Every structure is written in structure tokens, then in C-alpha cells.
């Protein structure tokens with residue numbers, strides 16, 4: 001879990017682009033991301049205490065933005081824009 005405001009997401013965004021992960025929306029805020037070994041991760045994006053929080057169930061430790069999260073966040077931002085959030 002990490003906050004979009006505090007995590008260094010630039011490197012993770014580049015990693016995500018290199019990986020070309022497949023992202024599937026389960027529902028708004030919940031995404032399924034297929035990783036490099038065809039394993040899938042569930043990523044949740046939500047707001048808490050005014051911060052944008054992203055949670056991924058991979059082994060990346062707290063505070064670090066993983067590439068699955070970034071792939072999901074890209075879709076989440078697009079979906080949020082469509083909804084007018």
C-alpha cells in the first residue's frame with residue numbers, strides 16, 4: 001500500500017510501460033493486473049484521509065509503488081476522468 005502523493009511513482013510508471021501489463025477492471029477502483037509470469041494481482045485504488053491510496057497484493061513492501069499498481073492507476077485515472085471525478 002502506498003500513497004500517490006508520497007511514493008516515487010516515476011520509475012514505477014516506466015517499469016509498467018516496459019512490462020505492458022494487461023489490466024482488467026473488476027469494478028471502479030478494483031483492477032486485476034496480469035504480471036510478467038502470467039500471474040495476476042489485484043490492485044485497489046481509493047481515497048482515505050484526503051490521500052489517494054493504492055493497494056496491490058504482490059510482495060512489494062509498503063510505500064513503494066509497484067508496476068502493477070501503476071498500470072492499474074493509469075486505467076483508474078482514465079475511468080475517474082470519464083466519471084467526472
Ligand SMILES: [Zn+2]
Nearest residue numbers: 056058066068
Ligand atoms: Zn504489485
